[in-house]
Structures are given as C-alpha cells and as structure tokens.
Amino acid sequence: MQPTDAPTRTPAKSGFADALETWYRGVYRRLPWRETRDAYAIWLSEVMLQQTQVATVLPYYARFLAAYPTVQALAEADDEAVLKLWEGLGYYSRCRNMLKAARAIVAEHGGRFPEDLDAATALPGIGRSTAGAILTFAYGQRHPLLDGNVRRVLARVFDVAEDPAKPAVQRRMWELSEGLLAPSEDPFTFNQAIMELGATVCVPNAPKCLLCPVHAHCDAFAHGTQAERPIKPKRKATPHYDIGVGLLRDAEGRYYVQRRPAEGLLGGMWEFPGGKREPGEDLAETVRRELREELGVEVAVGAFLMRVDHAYSHFKVSLYAYFCTPLEGEPRPNAGEAFQWLPADALDALPFPKANRTILKLLRERDAEA
Numbered sequence: 454m455q456p457t458d459a460p461t462r463t464p465a466k467s468g469f470a471d472a473l474e475t476w477y478r479g480v481y482r483r484l485p486w487r488e489t490r491d492a493y494a495i496w497l498s499e500v501m502l503q504q505t506q507v508a509t510v511l512p513y514y515a516r517f518l519a520a521y522p523t524v525q526a527l528a529e530a531d532d533e534a535v536l537k538l539w540e541g542l543g544y545y546s547r548c549r550n551m552l553k554a555a556r557a558i559v560a561e562h563g564g565r566f567p568e569d570l571d572a573a574t575a576l577p578g579i580g581r582s583t584a585g586a587i588l589t590f591a592y593g594q595r596h597p598l599l600d601g602n603v604r605r606v607l608a609r610v611f612d613v614a615e616d617p618a619k620p621a622v623q624r625r626m627w628e629l630s631e632g633l634l635a636p637s638e639d640p641f642t643f644n645q646a647i648m649e650l651g652a653t654v655c656v657p658n659a660p661k662c663l664l665c666p667v668h669a670h671c672d673a674f675a676h677g678t679q680a681e682r683p684i685k686p687k688r689k690a691t692p693h694y695d696i697g698v699g700l701l702r703d704a705e706g707r708y709y710v711q712r713r714p715a716e717g718l719l720g721g722m723w724e725f726p727g728g729k730r731e732p733g734e735d736l737a738e739t740v741r742r743e744l745r746e747e748l749g750v751e752v753a754v755g756a757f758l759m760r761v762d763h764a765y766s767h768f769k770v771s772l773y774a775y776f777c778t779p780l781e782g783e784p785r786p787n788a789g790e791a792f793q794w795l796p797a798d799a800l801d802a803l804p805f806p807k808a809n810r811t812i813l814k815l816l817r818e819r820d821a822e823a
C-alpha cells in the first residue's frame with residue numbers, strides 16, 4: 454500500500470481503540486487533572502497544556518487552583534493578580550481568554566461550564582478540540598480531538614502526505630479522529646490515551662515505534678515514513694529584532710515601568726520601555742529615540758546592564774538594557790497606559806514577561822549590593 458496523498462476515506466482500523474486503551478490503562482501517568490471530573494479544573498489544565506509540557510504546567514496548575522478554586526472565584530479575580538500567577542507560563546492570551554470566559558460562564562451559564570459543544574466553543578479561547586476534551590473528561594461525552602499531539606498521531610497512523618494545517622486536510626483529519634474514536638466504548642479513556650500516546654510515544658522527533666501499542670495499525674510505520682509525518686510546510690526564516698530597553702531611574706533609585714495594552718502580545722503585562730532598533734542606529738540611539746517617541750522624555754543613556762535573548766512563536770528578540778537618566782520632560786506613555794515608578798525589589802509584585810523578568814532579577818541583585 455502506498456502513502457495517501459490526500460486522505461479521502463476513513464480506513465478501518467479495527468482493533469486500534471482496544472490496543473490503545475489497554476496500553477493506556479497499564480502505563481498512564483497519574484496527573485491531577487485526570488483525577489477530577491470538575492469541568493473548571495479540567496478546562497484549566499487543557500488551556501495550560503497548550504504548547505506547554507506537563508512538568509512545567511504542574512506547579513502552575515496547583516497554584517492557580519489554590520488561588521482560584523472555582524470558576525466564580527476566577528470570574529471575580531483581579532486581572533493583574535491572575536496574570537501574575539500565569540507569569541512565566543507564556544502565551545498570555547490564554548490567561549486573558551480564561552478570565553473572559555470565566556466571566557461569561559458566570560454571567561450566561563449560571564457558573565457551570567456549558568455541556569453543549571457549540572456553547573463551549575463560543576467561549577473565548579476555547580476551540581473545538583479543547584471543548585471536546587473538556588466535555589469528554591468532565592461530562593463523559595464522546596467528541597473527537599485534534600490537538601497537536603493527536604494531529605501528529607493521526608498523520609502517522611494514516612500516513613497523511615499533505616500538510617495537516619491546510620483546511621481541506623484538517624477537515625479530513627477531524628473525520629479520521631472521529632472514525633478512530635467510533636468503535637471505543639470508553640471515550641474518556643480513548644481520548645486520554647491518544648493524547649498520552651502523542652505525548653510519550655509518538656513524539657515529534659524519533660517516535661518510539663517499537664514500543665508503540667498501535668504500531669500494527671500504523672501506516673507510516675508500515676511504509677517507513679514516520680519521520681516525515683506530519684508534513685511540515687516550509688517555514689520562512691524566523692525574524693529577529695534587536696530591542697533597546699531603557700532602565701529609567703530617578704534620583705530616589707526608582708525605575709519607570711509601564712503596562713502593555715490589554716490586547717495583543719503580552720497584553721496586560723508590565724515592562725521597561727523601549728523598542729526596535731532602526732537600520733543604522735546604535736542601541737543607545739534606539740533607547741533615546743524610543744523613550745522620546747513613547748514617553749515624550751529626553752534621556753541620557755548610561756551604562757549597559759545586559760543582553761537577554763528570547764524566542765516567541767513567530768520571531769526572536771535580543772533585548773539590550775541600558776540605564777537612563779531623565780534630562781527633560783516627565784515620562785508619560787503616549788497610549789495612556791498605566792505606569793509606575795518603583796524600586797527594583799517592589800517591581801517583583803507585578804507580572805512581567807520572561808525577558809523583562811530576567812532584566813529585573815539582575816537589577817534587583819545589583820541594587821541590593823549597592
């Protein structure tokens with residue numbers, strides 16, 4: 454049998470569900486979100502686990518649930534306190550969407566996560582696969598999944614030779630997911646198992662096919678194409694930006710920080726001011742220009758503190774942090790966002806993105822020694 458260019462029918466995979474579920478019952482990891490049927494706790498875990506490893510999520514999940522044990526508690530929470538708890542986990546729009554969704558659940562669904570798939574996917578930040586997982590794990594419903602792990606497993610089991618991100622292939626993948634789930638008498642176990650298989654056996658690089666409970670059902674294994682599945686579109690080179698950051702310090706040793714707009718990248722997080730280096734500029738000029746444009750203040754750029762490299766999903770940055778002294782004008786963000794002057798140790802209480810947090814850490818140590 455040849456690899457399929459485009460999957461056009463749901464091939465029978467008799468025995469797949471049984472083999473997968475039997476394996477799972479023997480090896481599954483005891484994770485707190487598998488020990489509960491509380492839709493809110495399961496929803497939290499599904500959101501935190503997007504793009505994030507289990508080991509990273511575990512402490513965040515425990516702290517978050519301790520602080521906000523119910524959807525009502527989250528709905529009433531202060532946005533900044535919630536972002537602070539999320540600090541370091543990244544993809545902060547997940548957190549902002551959870552807050553919005555919690556408030557919608559309290560306002561429109563009587564404080565209970567909706568049991569209907571359409572109502573669940575209408576909530577901010579909840580796509581079809583996340584909704585399907587929550588409804589399966591909390592309410593025992595039967596829904597196919599198509600998160601990153603499941604997509605990879607399906608692309609290999611059915612040897613899908615097209616980019617799964619294409620809408621037509623994606624639609625077909627949903628059918629394949631549904632077709633594999635159909636014979637199962639235990640959708641909870643099946644869905645947990647297929648996610649677990651993707652996370653621990655059918656991993657992105659070097660899948661452990663010889664240990665795989667479904668290798669007898671796997672077309673890519675039969676064809677020797679598993680390393681080429683799923684097909685990845687050719688990626689453009691990841692852009693990289695140099696960012697000049699101003700550590701604007703007043704006579705009392707306090708630093709100026711501002712809050713980013715509520716929507717968009719790192720929305721609602723605090724940061725030191727600065728921006729992208731223009732072609733031909735040196736970094737001190739970047740800092741001077743950015744602070745003039747952003748805050749309406751002239752500054753003297755002093756000592757260099759550090760460089761921090763950081764990768765986001767679609768670009769990379771290098772932050773270059775310089776101490777600055779205001780010469781003329783009172784810094785005020787153009788966009789009217791909130792700002793504060795605080796000593797380095799007091800800045801700790803605010804939610805900062807990871808790269809800014811690295812700068813803050815060194816700043817605090819330096820100021821403590823001074």
Ligand code: SF4
Nearest residue numbers: 655662665668671679
């Ligand atoms: Fe993945 Fe290999 Fe198992 Fe196929 S046999 S599902 S490629 S681990």
